[in-house]
Amino acid sequence: MPIVSLNCAAGYPQLRRHSMPLHSARRALDNSCLLLYVATMAETATPEVTPGTIQTTEEKPKSDLDPGYVVICWNDPVNYMDYVTHVFQIVFGWARKKAEFHMLQVHEQGKSILKRDSMEKAEHYVHQLQRYSLHATMERDE
Amino acid sequence: MKLIRVTKGNFLFQLGKREKQLLFQVLRLYPRIPPATFRLSKIGKLPDAEENQRLLDESLAEQREQNRKILNTFLADPRRFTDTESGIRLSVSPSELEWLLQILNDVRVGSWIILGSPEHGLEFKLLNDKTAPDFWAMEMSGQFQMRFLEALEKREV
Numbered sequence: 001m002p003i004v005s006l007n008c009a010a011g012y013p014q015l016r017r018h019s020m021p022l023h024s025a026r027r028a029l030d031n032s033c034l035l036l037y038v039a040t041m042a043e044t045a046t047p048e049v050t051p052g053t054i055q056t057t058e059e060k061p062k063s064d065l066d067p068g069y070v071v072i073c074w075n076d077p078v079n080y081m082d083y084v085t086h087v088f089q090i091v092f093g094w095a096r097k098k099a100e101f102h103m104l105q106v107h108e109q110g111k112s113i114l115k116r117d118s119m120e121k122a123e124h125y126v127h128q129l130q131r132y133s134l135h136a137t138m139e140r141d142e
Numbered sequence: 143m144k145l146i147r148v149t150k151g152n153f154l155f156q157l158g159k160r161e162k163q164l165l166f167q168v169l170r171l172y173p174r175i176p177p178a179t180f181r182l183s184k185i186g187k188l189p190d191a192e193e194n195q196r197l198l199d200e201s202l203a204e205q206r207e208q209n210r211k212i213l214n215t216f217l218a219d220p221r222r223f224t225d226t227e228s229g230i231r232l233s234v235s236p237s238e239l240e241w242l243l244q245i246l247n248d249v250r251v252g253s254w255i256i257l258g259s260p261e262h263g264l265e266f267k268l269l270n271d272k273t274a275p276d277f278w279a280m281e282m283s284g285q286f287q288m289r290f291l292e293a294l295e296k297r298e299v
Contacts, residue, residue, distance in 0.1 A: 077262035078254040082291050130180045133251040137184045
């Protein structure tokens with residue numbers, strides 16, 4: 001009988017991938033030019049890069065590069081502590097000790113920040129936690 | 143209800159006839175959490191907040207509908223519960239057990255919401271003839287939930 005798949009790692013919405021990040025493009029340039037540079041260039045000179053030969057990406061806004069969002073679980077008096085611990089283990093793949101730590105934080109402090117991540121992944125985690133009927137939300141990491 | 147045997151791919155429980163009836167009664171209450179209960183954000187500073195909230199509501203509603211269909215199949219499957227001399231055996235896989243936990247917790251949390259989301263310790267002040275069925279659903283689903291969680295812990299050991 002088909003039963004819902006609980007493989008939480010699967011099914012992430014794929015993040016939009018832009019062309020090669022700036023630092024990778026520079027590294028590629030460094031590698032290919034290294035021998036030529038050593039052989040022909042004066043030590044004080046800087047290697048010339050012909051305009052247009054390297055496609056560098058534009059600097060992405062900080063909000064795209066940083067995780068930017070936090071996943072929060074809020075306390076409620078109805079979910080059992082063992083259940084919350086179990087859900088954290090399943091959704092995040094955490095060891096029991098870490099899951100218990102966050103469960104106790106929820107219980108004692110009213111909330112726990114479970115993850116810092118991109119908007120897409122934060123949405124995914126919130127959805128997973130809500131499937132288990134936990135009170136979870138995502139907020140901007142400010 | 144008690145756990146008889148746990149293997150890598152299977153949990154075998156034994157329960158009495160009355161327990162089976164109670165489990166069926168509880169599971170048939172699914173879904174109990176009112177639609178659009180969950181919010182994507184508490185503070186509400188997300189981009190495209192309304193659209194994202196709508197997508198979340200749709201997704202949860204779709205999942206609820208799918209769960210309801212699977213649950214009907216689960217309850218109607220004659221091989222799921224087998225009669226023995228000592229009682230009734232219930233056989234479930236680990237993923238089915240996970241799924242049952244979700245169903246039972248929906249019933250538990252939904253009943254609590256229907257009761258007005260009372261704070262811990264204050265809920266019994268609300269107990270009366272009218273609210274008794276919701277209390278019963280909340281407590282009974284919690285009992286089955288704990289049995290299943292204990293079974294999962296035994297597998298971990």
